[in-house]
Every structure is written in structure tokens, then in C-alpha cells.
Amino acid sequence: MADASAVEPGFIAPPRPEPSPLPRRHDPARHALAIFISILATVVGLIFLAWLVLFVTKGRFLKHTFERYASSYSGRTVKVAGDFNLYFDPFATKFLAEGLTVSNPAWASKPNMFQSKLIDTRIATMSLIFGDKKRVNWINLIDGDVDLEWDARHRNNTWTFGPGAPLTMPLIERAAIDGTTLRYRDPQMQVKADIAFQQVKAVGNRIDTAIRFSGDGSMRGIPFTLSGSQTSPNDLIAGGRNQFALHVDGARSHIDVSGTLPGATVIEGADLTVGVRGQNLRNLFDLAGIAVPDTRAYRLRAHMTKLGYDYRFTRIVGNYGNSDLSGALTVTIPPAREGDDGRMKVVADLKSRLVDMVDIGPFIGFEPNALATKGATAAVKQDAGYPRILPDAPLRVDALKAFDAKVTYRVADVRQKFVPVSNILLGLDLDHALLKLSPLNFDMAGGHVESDIAINARTPAVVTDYDIRMSPTPMGKLLARFGVAELGTTGTIKARIKMHGTGNTLRDSLATSNGRIAIVLPKGTFWTKYVQLSEFDVGVFVQKLFENKLKKPVEVNCGLIGFTVRDGIAAADPILIDTDKNVMTAKGGFSFKDELMSLAFRADAKKISLFSGQSPIGIRGHFAQPAIQIVTPQLLTRVGAAVALGVVATPFASLLAFVDPGDAKAAACGPILAGANAAAQRTVKGDPRKDIGRGKSADVKEQKSKPFIRF
Known part of the structure; x- marks a missing residue:
């Protein structure tokens, strides 16, 4: 084994190789952030530059x-x-x-x-x-x-x-x-x-x-x-909200608006108080093209706000004339669209606690200030030398065509001296010139009157339909002002008027009307406070004229005062009243055209009666100035006969001229209480009656031609 010392001197060993570095990992989030920051910096820079x-x-x-x-x-x-x-x-x-x-x-x-x-x-x-x-x-x-x-x-x-x-x-x-x-x-x-x-x-x-x-x-x-x-x-x-004030003078009226606006240029949702005053409420509504009747001086106050197309007047309080008024009213003015003319519409719910009768006069065409100063005589106008009382104020057809309306008006009580009237409910619906007063209801003298009146102004000739119904009403309360005693009078009256006429005034509408008027008297007693005219017996009349009172009331079995109306002329059809003593009938009638009356009443006794003139009692004159005729040619003839008998016989014999033989035929009450016309009337034996008017206009003309002497 070689030893390190055996390496040759001068030999240098090569260095050991370095280990390879690990590959770097890619970070997408950092890359995206860098791109975003770069873009943002560029955009900001561009924006700043711009x-x-x-x-x-x-x-x-x-x-x-x-x-x-x-x-x-x-x-x-x-x-x-x-x-x-x-x-x-x-x-x-x-x-x-x-x-x-x-x-x-x-x-x-x-x-x-x-x-x-x-x-x-x-x-x-x-x-x-x-x-x-x-x-x-x-x-x-x-x-x-x-x-x-x-x-x-x-x-x-x-x-x-x-x-x-x-x-x-x-x-x-x-x-x-x-x-x-x-x-x-x-x-x-x-x-x-x-x-x-x-x-x-x-x-x-x-x-x-x-x-x-x-x-x-x-x-x-x-x-x-x-x-x-x-x-x-x-x-x-x-x-904050903006305090706003506005004053407008125009149409003889004064308008004050005050309150707050959501903004200087914002009306929507405004919180405003509106006060209006003037001589005639009609003048104010004329500004908006809304037809309302004339009134006396008025003063009203309300809260107003605008929401969408609606101008809302709430918490209305005030008065017109001597009558109070409260409630709410909304006027809507929508924009016109295809198939829609964008008609203005008025919706109101109004109330009055007490209304003066004078202030109601304009609703049917009478001038309010004249009524207030002159009384009922102000309603009378001279026409060709004759007095006329039916109003001739024209219906404002053009104004009715400009808007629609739905109004409810309630009146708790009416101040007037004729007949007690209260709890009036008026529903008014105007739809494209078709005006409906339905219901038009009120309580009167212990009874109730319901009415439906439709005025169609969609055609050039304005057409009006009247349907007025009176439930049984105590005569004692209804006629108290005319001398009828409430104590002792148990009789009632019920009635219906149903007519159809043409014309844009009440006078013209009635003057062209066709239809029927029926007043029914069910069984009951009738007692006057003063003179006795109920049975139209001249002898009893003279007697009671001096006594100034009745000993007992008149017993009414049944009665019908009916008229058939043709072209404005109302002819008796029939007038037939059956009492315990007499059967009363009448012929003639009256005319809405000239407001003349020509009626001849007579009473035939059921039993023999002294001091009974048995001549017709005439009602003549005009609606505004009626006249009752007691002395007639027939009575004068009988007076002449009495004088003659008194001369040739004894003064007692002159009384024979005033004796009624008592041959009157009692009436069958069934047709009377049903309000049937003359053709359906019968005696108690079932025979057709021939002593009553037949509802013909000729009967009215005939009565006009007969001379009457005023009493």
C-alpha cells in the first residue's frame, strides 16, 4: 500500500470539485405582483401625466x-x-x-x-x-x-x-x-x-x-x-333642508307656500304648508282647469308634498262662507304616453261638520252672495216678466272634459230653517266627461233620501238621468214649518222621482225631461195646527178658519200624488187621496218649461156634509210665486143658488145649496201604495176610476185655460 510520503516531490493534487447548486423555484404570485405594480405605476404615471x-x-x-x-x-x-x-x-x-x-x-x-x-x-x-x-x-x-x-x-x-x-x-x-x-x-x-x-x-x-x-x-x-x-x-x-317661501296673487286669490325642500333644486318629498284665501273658490281651481261650484269667501290651509306625479294636500282645514271644511285632496298630473292622454285626476275625501244652506245654493246654480244678502228671493229671476226659480247656470262642459275626479264629501248637519237635513253623503265620479253623483244621500226630517244622478257631457247634447228615492218620512217633521202638528200626526210620506232630460243647465234639463214623479202616503193621521185645508172642504175650511184649530186629526187611509212627465210637462197621473171622510182628486199639473202650475183639487164626501162648497180648489201661479184659489166660479154658482133659495124660501133653505150628498167612492189602496198610474187605479169595488187625471199634457193645458179667481 503506497504511502502518502511516497508521492513525488513537487506534485500538487487537483482541488476537489464543488457540489452542484440546487435549481431555483419559480414564484407566480411575486411575478404577478411585480407586473401589477409595474402596470399600476404606469397608470398612475399616465394619470398624473394626464x-x-x-x-x-x-x-x-x-x-x-x-x-x-x-x-x-x-x-x-x-x-x-x-x-x-x-x-x-x-x-x-x-x-x-x-x-x-x-x-x-x-x-x-x-x-x-x-x-x-x-x-x-x-x-x-x-x-x-x-x-x-x-x-x-x-x-x-x-x-x-x-x-x-x-x-x-x-x-x-x-x-x-x-x-x-x-x-x-x-x-x-x-x-x-x-x-x-x-x-x-x-x-x-x-x-x-x-x-x-x-x-x-x-x-x-x-x-x-x-x-x-x-x-x-x-x-x-x-x-x-x-x-x-x-x-x-x-x-x-x-x-340640511332648505327653507322655502312663495307668494302668488292671481284669479282673485292669494296663495302662500312655506316650508322645507330636500334641496335647493329638489321638490320631490318637499314638506310644505299651503294657505289659500279669496272671494270664490272656483277662481282658484280655474287656474288648474278644475271645475268646482261658486262659493262665498273662503280660507283654507293644508300640508302639501309631491311624490312622483302626485301633489298631495293633507290635513286641510278652513271654511267657505259659513261652512267648515276639512280632509285631503290629491292632484295627479301624469305624463302623456301612447294610448293615454295623461289626464289630470283629482281624488278627495272631504268633510264638514256644519254647512250653511246658503253655501249649498251654488251647487245647483244659485249665486251664493245674493242668497246670503237677499235670502231665498235672490233665487228668483224675472224672465219675460215672469218669475223663474230653477237655476240656469250652464254646466261647464269644457272644464269637465279636461280632468277626471273621484270625490267623497260628508256633511254632518245643515243649517237652514225649512226642513231638517243631516248626514249628507256625496260620492262624485267624473270619468271622461261622464259625471255621476252616486250616492247622493241624506237624512231628512226623520226619513232618508237616496239619489243617483248621472250627467253625460260626452256628447254635444248633455244628458242627465235623475233617480231620487225618499224612504217613509214623518209628515209631522217634514211639514212642521207649514202648520202640520207633529203631535197627533202619524202619517208618513215616501216618494220617487225618476226622469231623463237633455240640456246643459238644470232648467233646460228639466224643461225637456221625461219620466215619473210619485209621492205615496201610507195609512196614518194628519193634524194641522192652524186652518184645515187637508180635505179641501170649503165648509170645514170656513169653520176651522174661525176656530183656528182641529178637534181631531184627519185619518188618511192611503194617498198618491203622481205625475207623468212628458217633454217637461208634468200631468197628474193620478192625484188620489182617500181619507176617513173624503176622497180627494186633482187634475192638471205643472210645466218645467215656464214654471207655471195649474192644478184643480176637489174633495167628494163619503157621507152627507153641510157647509161643503165641493168646488175645485185651484193652485195656480209660478213655482216662485204660487197662489191658492179658494173662491171659484163653481163656488160662486152655489153661493148664487143659496141666495136665491134664501129669497124664495127661508134663510135655512139656503144651506141646502151647500149640502154634499156623500156619494164619493172610496179608493182601493193597493194601486195607490204601489205608485201605479191612473189606468191602474180602482174603487174599493174594483171599478176603474174616472174622476182622476190621466197623465196627459192636454189636461194641464185645459186647466190653464180655466179662469180662476184669486182669493
């Missing part, structure tokens, strides 16, 4: 690019006549334009929707990029003119751009406005308004000087003026 370029150049070179993209997006021509700035920073975007104009659609009456001498703004960058509502930190507007218009069909407006995107006003934090005007036109609503804003300067988050504005205009041809202010617009970012 910002630096924009900051240095103020973005002036983007002027034509802005015009091109803004015009393309809005579908309008957008131009900047002077200097232009547009650049960003992390917190606010700077925008400045001198001579900025935004054109109107071709149909508009003005060339530009917006134009200004200068607009200088700072817009919150994050809200500009991500927010639905843009926030303007600062705006300086000089000599701005805004034109807001609707087209004639109310389907397009000047502030909706591109594919139906409406202009949404931004939230404005600070502002300085000088020489700015706003013009508004709505042909469908017939609204014109021109408003000028006074100079406004603002510092910090609170405007120290109120935004004040004033202007004038017209609505449906009625001029108005307005003025107002936004007294303390707060920093909206902190959730």
Missing part, C-alpha cells in the same frame, strides 16, 4: 371633444363660444365654460334650452363617477337663461335628453348667481311663467343671502304674479 397636462392646459384642448360627446349624448347641439376648462382632481372636477349653449328640440319656441355668459363649477369627483345624484360643491352662474317647455301633446319636453333621460338637477352646496332667468311653457296646462333670480352669493356651507326670485305669467289665460325666497339653504351633505 392630470398634469390638464392642470397646465386647464383642459382647454378638450373643448371640441366635450362639444362632440355632449352633443352626441344629449341629442342637442352643445357649443362653447369662449374659454373652456375641464380637469380633475381626487376631490373635485373643475368645469368652466364661457358662452355655453345647449340647443332646444326643433319644435320648441326658443333656440336654446340653456345659455349663459359664464358657468364655473366644482363637482364632487366621486359623485360624478359613481353617484346617482351629482353634487355641486360650487357653482358660479352669470347671465344664465333656462327655457323649460312641453310640446302641445304634453309628451316631450326640452329638458329630457337622448333616449328619454330627463334632466336631473344636482345638489348644490354653494352658489353665486347673477342675472339668471327661467322661462316655463306648458300648452296643455296653458301655463306661462317668467321668473328672474336676484344676485346670490354664498360662502362656506351656508348661504348668507337668501335666494330671491320674482316673476309673472298666466294659467289658462288668467294672469298671476309671484315672488319668493329660499331663506336658508343649508349644507345638503350634512342632511
Whole structure:
């Protein structure tokens, strides 16, 4: 074995080889991060470079690019006549334009929707990029003119751009406005308004000087003026709300609006108080094209807010004339769409605790102030020398065609001296010029009246259908003012009026009407306080005239006062009342055309009666001035016979001329209580009656031609 010492001297051993290094592992995450950082640094650098370029150049070179993209997006021509700035920073975007104009659609009456001498703004960058509502930190507007218009069909407006995107006003934090005007036109609503804003300067988050504005205009041809202010617009970012005040004078009315707005340019969700006062509530609603009856002086107050297309008036309180009013009302003004004319609609739920009868007069066409000062005589008008009481105020057909409505009105009590009326319930439904008053119900003198009235104004000739029903009502309460004693009167009255007429006034409608009127008297007693006219027996009348009272009430078995109406002429069909002593009948009738009455009542005794003239008792004259005739030619003939007998015989013999033989045929009550016409009426033996009117217009004319002597 060789030894190391045996190696030759001078020999150097080669070095031992180094071990091979292990291969390096690849890290994808680090590689991706490095790439991302590189890209981010590049983007940031580019952004910074772009910002630096924009900051240095103020973005002036983007002027034509802005015009091109803004015009393309809005579908309008957008131009900047002077200097232009547009650049960003992390917190606010700077925008400045001198001579900025935004054109109107071709149909508009003005060339530009917006134009200004200068607009200088700072817009919150994050809200500009991500927010639905843009926030303007600062705006300086000089000599701005805004034109807001609707087209004639109310389907397009000047502030909706591109594919139906409406202009949404931004939230404005600070502002300085000088020489700015706003013009508004709505042909469908017939609204014109021109408003000028006074100079406004603002510092910090609170405007120290109120935004004040004033202007004038017209609505449906009625001029108005307005003025107002936004007294303390707060920093909206902190959730502040803007105090708002507005005063409008027009249509002989005064409107005051005050409260808060969510923002200086935001009405949606506003919390406002509205006060209105004037001489006639109709004048106020005329501004909106809503037809309401005339009223006396009024004063109302309500809470108002706007939600979508709805203008809601809640907590209404106030009065018209001597009547109180409360409730809620909503006016909806939707935009017109295909197949829909965008009709305005009024929905209301109103109440009154006490209504003065004078204030109800205008609802059927009477002038309220005249009624208040002159009483019922104010309802009477002279026409060709004759008194007329049926109202001739025309139905406002054009106004009824402009809107729809659904109204409920409740009245607890009515102040008047004729017949006690309470608990009125009125349901009003207006649908494309078809007006329905259903229900129209109320309590009257212990009874109840239900009504359904339809007025169709869709055709040139306005058509009205009346259906009025009265449940059994105590005569003692109903006729108390006319001398009927409530104590001792057990009789009741029930009635129905069903007619159909044409005409745009109540007078014309009734003058052309056809239908039936039936008043039924079931079995009961009837007692007067003063003179006895209930049985139309002249002898008893004279007797009671001196006694001034009845010893016992009249027993009514059944009765029917019926009229058939043809072309405005109501003829008795029949008038037949059966009492314990007499059978009363009447012929003739009345006319809605000239308001003349011509009725002849007579009573035939069932048993022999002295002091019974048995001549017709006439009711003549006009609705406004009726006259009762007691002395008739027939009675004078009998008086003449009495005088003759007294001369040739003895004074006692003259009484024979006034003796009634008592041959009246009692009436069958079945047809009477059913309200049947004359052809169905029978005696108690079943024989057809021949002593009653047959519902013919000729009967009325015949009675008119007979001479009556006024008593």
C-alpha cells in the first residue's frame, strides 16, 4: 500500500470539485405582483401625466371633444363660444365654460334650452363617477337663461335628453348667481311663467343671502304674479333642508307656500304648508282647469308634498262662507304616453261638520252672495216678466272634459230653517266627461233620501238621468214649518222621482225631461195646527178658519200624488187621496218649461156634509210665486143658488145649496201604495176610476185655460 510520503516531490493534487447548486423555484404570485405594480405605476404615471397636462392646459384642448360627446349624448347641439376648462382632481372636477349653449328640440319656441355668459363649477369627483345624484360643491352662474317647455301633446319636453333621460338637477352646496332667468311653457296646462333670480352669493356651507326670485305669467289665460325666497339653504351633505317661501296673487286669490325642500333644486318629498284665501273658490281651481261650484269667501290651509306625479294636500282645514271644511285632496298630473292622454285626476275625501244652506245654493246654480244678502228671493229671476226659480247656470262642459275626479264629501248637519237635513253623503265620479253623483244621500226630517244622478257631457247634447228615492218620512217633521202638528200626526210620506232630460243647465234639463214623479202616503193621521185645508172642504175650511184649530186629526187611509212627465210637462197621473171622510182628486199639473202650475183639487164626501162648497180648489201661479184659489166660479154658482133659495124660501133653505150628498167612492189602496198610474187605479169595488187625471199634457193645458179667481 503506497504511502502518502511516497508521492513525488513537487506534485500538487487537483482541488476537489464543488457540489452542484440546487435549481431555483419559480414564484407566480411575486411575478404577478411585480407586473401589477409595474402596470399600476404606469397608470398612475399616465394619470398624473394626464392630470398634469390638464392642470397646465386647464383642459382647454378638450373643448371640441366635450362639444362632440355632449352633443352626441344629449341629442342637442352643445357649443362653447369662449374659454373652456375641464380637469380633475381626487376631490373635485373643475368645469368652466364661457358662452355655453345647449340647443332646444326643433319644435320648441326658443333656440336654446340653456345659455349663459359664464358657468364655473366644482363637482364632487366621486359623485360624478359613481353617484346617482351629482353634487355641486360650487357653482358660479352669470347671465344664465333656462327655457323649460312641453310640446302641445304634453309628451316631450326640452329638458329630457337622448333616449328619454330627463334632466336631473344636482345638489348644490354653494352658489353665486347673477342675472339668471327661467322661462316655463306648458300648452296643455296653458301655463306661462317668467321668473328672474336676484344676485346670490354664498360662502362656506351656508348661504348668507337668501335666494330671491320674482316673476309673472298666466294659467289658462288668467294672469298671476309671484315672488319668493329660499331663506336658508343649508349644507345638503350634512342632511340640511332648505327653507322655502312663495307668494302668488292671481284669479282673485292669494296663495302662500312655506316650508322645507330636500334641496335647493329638489321638490320631490318637499314638506310644505299651503294657505289659500279669496272671494270664490272656483277662481282658484280655474287656474288648474278644475271645475268646482261658486262659493262665498273662503280660507283654507293644508300640508302639501309631491311624490312622483302626485301633489298631495293633507290635513286641510278652513271654511267657505259659513261652512267648515276639512280632509285631503290629491292632484295627479301624469305624463302623456301612447294610448293615454295623461289626464289630470283629482281624488278627495272631504268633510264638514256644519254647512250653511246658503253655501249649498251654488251647487245647483244659485249665486251664493245674493242668497246670503237677499235670502231665498235672490233665487228668483224675472224672465219675460215672469218669475223663474230653477237655476240656469250652464254646466261647464269644457272644464269637465279636461280632468277626471273621484270625490267623497260628508256633511254632518245643515243649517237652514225649512226642513231638517243631516248626514249628507256625496260620492262624485267624473270619468271622461261622464259625471255621476252616486250616492247622493241624506237624512231628512226623520226619513232618508237616496239619489243617483248621472250627467253625460260626452256628447254635444248633455244628458242627465235623475233617480231620487225618499224612504217613509214623518209628515209631522217634514211639514212642521207649514202648520202640520207633529203631535197627533202619524202619517208618513215616501216618494220617487225618476226622469231623463237633455240640456246643459238644470232648467233646460228639466224643461225637456221625461219620466215619473210619485209621492205615496201610507195609512196614518194628519193634524194641522192652524186652518184645515187637508180635505179641501170649503165648509170645514170656513169653520176651522174661525176656530183656528182641529178637534181631531184627519185619518188618511192611503194617498198618491203622481205625475207623468212628458217633454217637461208634468200631468197628474193620478192625484188620489182617500181619507176617513173624503176622497180627494186633482187634475192638471205643472210645466218645467215656464214654471207655471195649474192644478184643480176637489174633495167628494163619503157621507152627507153641510157647509161643503165641493168646488175645485185651484193652485195656480209660478213655482216662485204660487197662489191658492179658494173662491171659484163653481163656488160662486152655489153661493148664487143659496141666495136665491134664501129669497124664495127661508134663510135655512139656503144651506141646502151647500149640502154634499156623500156619494164619493172610496179608493182601493193597493194601486195607490204601489205608485201605479191612473189606468191602474180602482174603487174599493174594483171599478176603474174616472174622476182622476190621466197623465196627459192636454189636461194641464185645459186647466190653464180655466179662469180662476184669486182669493
